[in-house]
Amino acid sequence: MIRVTEQESRYNNIDEMSFAEILQHINEEDKTVPLAVERSLPQIEKLASAVTERMKNGGRLFYIGAGTSGRLGVVDASECPPTFGVPFDEVVGIIAGGDKAIRRAVENAEDDAVQAWVDLKEFNINAKDCLVGLAASGTTPYVIGGLNTARKNGVLTGCIVCNEGGPIAEESDYPVEVVVGPEFLTGSTRMKSGTAQKLVLNMLSTTVMIKLGKVKGNKMVDMQLTNHKLVDRGTQMVMDELKLGYDASADLLLRHGSVRKAVEAGKKLISQ
Structure with a gap:
């Protein structure tokens, strides 16, 4: 060759x-x-x-x-x-x-x-x-x-x-x-x-x-929250999806561990 x-x-x-x-x-x-x-x-x-x-x-x-x-x-x-x-x-x-x-x-x-x-x-x-x-x-x-x-x-x-x-x-x-x-x-x-x-x-x-479903829209919704930058990025994603304030979005994110789970939990709360 x-x-x-x-x-x-x-x-x-x-x-x-x-x-x-x-x-x-x-x-x-x-x-x-x-x-x-x-x-x-x-x-x-x-x-x-x-x-x-x-x-x-x-x-x-x-x-x-x-x-x-x-x-x-x-x-x-x-x-x-x-x-x-x-x-x-x-x-x-x-x-x-x-x-x-x-x-x-x-x-x-x-x-x-x-x-x-x-x-x-x-x-x-x-x-x-x-x-x-x-x-x-x-x-x-x-x-x-x-x-x-x-x-x-x-x-x-x-x-x-x-x-x-x-x-x-x-x-x-x-x-x-x-x-x-x-x-x-x-x-x-x-x-x-x-x-x-x-x-x-x-x-x-x-x-x-x-x-494999690891992305929603154009967002890394399953990314690991391994530093402050990624927590902030994830919080912004939750804010955009749920139209919530920063603190409420950050709380959801940290409690549930991923953007995907935070958004799912937030939608259930909002629908109640």
């Missing part, structure tokens, strides 16, 4: 550029990423729809990846509970080398084709679940091995990669291939490729959660 992510940068002598030139050219390259994602929307739609159906029937969503890709999966998974109020084990991000690899690279972790399934089995992954492999190259052995074994065990598989036609896409029921082209810094896939994967992860998890 041709790995576009490893092709030579379009820019030469970048070490001789001024600050302004470096920043301008990085920005020029970054502007191309949303357009590449747009071309992959049909693939993203198919993956989101399939994941939603599995999760409606009690399945979970797992991400696996190495390096930047693995970190992005961990970030997306970790943001689902506070944003949508889902349990912490409903969307799970796993990085090659374990949690210590989030901060510091673990040598050769991505080359172990067996370890991903070992890591997934710790969560009792089963045929109800979904597994999305993340790898800019589309060739990471850790991800290939995990997807291959998962598929054999009835797990729905997908991927988010930045090259076409690689082995990870071949192991995926629903591949998403976002080809962003060569990086500004040759081979540095934490740049455009990482940005593309982050955008697709945002789209995937947000769309799935909306379709």
Whole structure:
């Protein structure tokens, strides 16, 4: 396969550029990423729809990846509970080398084709679940091995990669291939490729959660109230929905623990 992510940068002598030139050219390259994602929307739609159906029937969503890709999966998974109020084990991000690899690279972790399934089995992954492999190259052995074994065990598989036609896409029921082209810094896939994967992860998890009923209108009605800012945001939502004052809305919110429950309780009180 041709790995576009490893092709030579379009820019030469970048070490001789001024600050302004470096920043301008990085920005020029970054502007191309949303357009590449747009071309992959049909693939993203198919993956989101399939994941939603599995999760409606009690399945979970797992991400696996190495390096930047693995970190992005961990970030997306970790943001689902506070944003949508889902349990912490409903969307799970796993990085090659374990949690210590989030901060510091673990040598050769991505080359172990067996370890991903070992890591997934710790969560009792089963045929109800979904597994999305993340790898800019589309060739990471850790991800290939995990997807291959998962598929054999009835797990729905997908991927988010930045090259076409690689082995990870071949192991995926629903591949998403976002080809962003060569990086500004040759081979540095934490740049455009990482940005593309982050955008697709945002789209995937947000769309799935909306379709699972975790959003009402355009509001995060099940978000966790973990700080003053979020309590204030939730209070404003209750105020808008029930047309109550700030203090009464805050009291309802804190007593019931979520915007959804506060609004439901408030409507019952108002109707009495």
